[in-house]
Every structure is written in C-alpha cells, then in structure tokens.
Amino acid sequence: MNKNNYKAHLALFGANLIYGINHIVAKGVMPTKIGASAFVFLRVLFAGLLFWIIKSFIKEKVEKKDFIRLMLSGLFGITINMLLFFHGLSLTSPIDASIIMTATPVIVLILSIFILKEKITTNKLLGITIGAIGAFLLIWYGNKVIGTSSTLGNLLIFLNACSYSLYLVIVKPLMIKYKPFTVISWVFLFGFIFMFPFGINDAIHTNYSLFTLHTYLTVTFVIIGTTFLTYLFNIYALTKVSPSVSGSYIYLQPVISFIMVSLYAFILGNNEYANDINMIKIISCLMVIVGVYLISRKKPIFKIFKN
Structure with a gap:
C-alpha cells in the first residue's frame, strides 16, 4: 500500500468512525x-455554509442541463435522507x-439494475436476497424485544437508506463531470431549499435556553464531524481508491455502534441501551454483510464449493 492509499484508507476509517459514533x-x-x-435544519445550514466558503475558491461553472440532477440529488441525498434518518434514529436503537x-x-445495486440497466448475476441475486432478508428481519423484529428498538424507527432508517442509495445513483454522473466540491456545494444548497419548510418552524421554536454544554457539543459534532468532515474525508478517499473500496468501510459502523452501546450500557451504567444487543441483531448484521460480499464478488460463489 503506497503512501497516498494509506492516507485514503485512514480517511475512510475516520469518516466511518465518526458515522458509527454519531448513531449514539x-x-x-x-x-x-x-x-x-x-x-x-441546523446541520444542513451550517455545514452547507462551510462547503460554500470553500467553493468560493473554486471557479467552475455548471451546465444548465445538470441543475435538474443537482436538485434531485439535494432532495434525495440531503432533505429526505437526513429527515428520515434523524426521525428514525430518535425512535429506534443506534444498533x-x-x-x-x-x-x-444492496439497495444501490437494485436501483442500478432498474435505472442504469446494470447486469444482474447469480452472485448479485443471492446477495440481494440474503441482504434483504437480514434487513427485513431487523425491521420486523423492532417491536418484539425490550430495549430502544422500534419497527417504525427501523422502517424510517430503511427508507433513509433507500433515499441515500437513490442519491448515489443520481449523483454519480455529476461526480465524474465536475469537481467534488462543486457538486456537494450545490447539492447542499438545493437540499437546504427543499428542507427549509420542514425544519424552519421547529428550528425557530426550539428552546435553546435548555441547551447544556453537552447539547452544544453534540450539535457541533454532528455539524462539523458527521457532516462536514465526513464529506471531506470521503471526497479525498474517492480520488485515491475505487467506490467499492470506499463502500466496504460501511461495515465499521455497526461494529463501532456495538462498542459504543456496550460502553454506555456496561461501563457507564446507562441501562437504556443494555438490551439493544442480542443474537437476532447479530444474525441480521451478518446476513447483510454476507449479502454485500456476494454482490461485490466477481467470481461465481459456487466455485468455492468445487475441489
């Protein structure tokens, strides 16, 4: 591994470490x-401002025909994606x-098959099936156990994953055509415009006088860490490694969440999350990981069983 690739992998690890911590x-x-x-509202507003400050030093024009794609990217990648994720997270377990x-x-592949006409193989079909069963099992299991799990919350998180996956498919041609900062700045601008009517009322009527130092630190972490820095890390990494390598780091997130929940529950004595780790969730996680492994594997899986 050369020096640049080492830095790219470090950036990907940092981004997914932040994502994993963010869940809790x-x-x-x-x-x-x-x-x-x-x-x-606060996340998109302030992170978007940071992106546009940097964008002001990058002189690159966008063709008029690409603004529709940018608008759709902002709608699915920012507005719908973030609203569903935070509402879902507020209702369910970080795990x-x-x-x-x-x-x-898995969802990206399914959308790519229908939108980009990507060819489906036996491996991909098996991967989609196993991964989908794992995700469905976790959503259905949401209200069957003690802990902070919730079927509605899990469903919102799943719809968020669908929205983000659609965004990845839509934005892909733009990331090839323009500089990443140009694309992300416009995506955040359109995302803020679409999100404004849904968030402005709540943002205005939030009682900020009840905020503690912990609250301010959490909001700052989400704006600068979970939003701004993770996008920077991912942008840098994608200039050095393939998207498939970048995507594989998503498996760190449940591992980090498991560790964080364990720390909260068993070391810090936060009983709220004590029942959030169980065998069904571990099995669901493994099924999703196996599903994505099959999708990314080029050689037919059946050759594994041959002598």
Missing part, C-alpha cells in the same frame, strides 16, 4: 433537547440504525 451521540439529545427536523445502513450497497 445524536440520539442522546433527541427529542429531549432538540427535535429531529430542527437538528437537520438497529447502524445495521440497516449497511444495506445501502
């Missing part, structure tokens, strides 16, 4: 201190959310 950190202030819609998000590569 962001949930800690919702909805007691701030509502999901208000949180998304469930992190596991369901690993289904994103």
Whole structure:
C-alpha cells in the first residue's frame, strides 16, 4: 500500500468512525433537547455554509442541463435522507440504525439494475436476497424485544437508506463531470431549499435556553464531524481508491455502534441501551454483510464449493 492509499484508507476509517459514533451521540439529545427536523435544519445550514466558503475558491461553472440532477440529488441525498434518518434514529436503537445502513450497497445495486440497466448475476441475486432478508428481519423484529428498538424507527432508517442509495445513483454522473466540491456545494444548497419548510418552524421554536454544554457539543459534532468532515474525508478517499473500496468501510459502523452501546450500557451504567444487543441483531448484521460480499464478488460463489 503506497503512501497516498494509506492516507485514503485512514480517511475512510475516520469518516466511518465518526458515522458509527454519531448513531449514539445524536440520539442522546433527541427529542429531549432538540427535535429531529430542527437538528437537520441546523446541520444542513451550517455545514452547507462551510462547503460554500470553500467553493468560493473554486471557479467552475455548471451546465444548465445538470441543475435538474443537482436538485434531485439535494432532495434525495440531503432533505429526505437526513429527515428520515434523524426521525428514525430518535425512535429506534443506534444498533438497529447502524445495521440497516449497511444495506445501502444492496439497495444501490437494485436501483442500478432498474435505472442504469446494470447486469444482474447469480452472485448479485443471492446477495440481494440474503441482504434483504437480514434487513427485513431487523425491521420486523423492532417491536418484539425490550430495549430502544422500534419497527417504525427501523422502517424510517430503511427508507433513509433507500433515499441515500437513490442519491448515489443520481449523483454519480455529476461526480465524474465536475469537481467534488462543486457538486456537494450545490447539492447542499438545493437540499437546504427543499428542507427549509420542514425544519424552519421547529428550528425557530426550539428552546435553546435548555441547551447544556453537552447539547452544544453534540450539535457541533454532528455539524462539523458527521457532516462536514465526513464529506471531506470521503471526497479525498474517492480520488485515491475505487467506490467499492470506499463502500466496504460501511461495515465499521455497526461494529463501532456495538462498542459504543456496550460502553454506555456496561461501563457507564446507562441501562437504556443494555438490551439493544442480542443474537437476532447479530444474525441480521451478518446476513447483510454476507449479502454485500456476494454482490461485490466477481467470481461465481459456487466455485468455492468445487475441489
């Protein structure tokens, strides 16, 4: 591994480490201190401003015909994606959310088959089936156990993964045509415009006087860490490694969430998350991971069983 690839892998690890931590950190202030819609409003507003400050140093024009695709990218990649994720996270377990998000590569493939006419293989069909069963099992299991799991919350997280996957398919041609910062800046601008009517009322009526230092630190972490830095890390990594390598790092998120929940439950004594780890969730996670492995495997899986 050369020096540049080493830095790219370090950036990917950092981005997914932040994502994994975010599942439990962001949930800690919702909805007691701030509502999901208000949180998304602040996240998109301030992270978008940071992106546009950097974009001001990049002189690149966008063709008129590409603005429709940018608008759709903002709608599915920012507005719908973030609103569904934060509302879902406020209702369900951080463990469930992190596991369901690993289904994103499976959903991307399904959408690519219909939208980009990507060829389907036996491996991909098996991967889609196993991964889908794992995700469905976790969603259905949401209200069957003690803990913070929720069927509605899990369903919202799954729909968020679908929206984000659609965004990845839509935005792909733009990332090839323009500089990443140009694309992301416009995506965040359109995302903010679409999100404005859903978040402005909650943002205005949030009682900021109830915010503690912990609340401010959490909001800052989500804006700068989970949004701004993760996008920067992913942009840098994609200039050095393939999207498939980048996507594989998503499997770190449930591992990190498992560790964070374990720390909260068994070391810090937070009993709220003590029942969030069980065998069904571990099996669901493994099924999704196996599904994505099959999708990414080029050689037919059946050759494994041959002498």
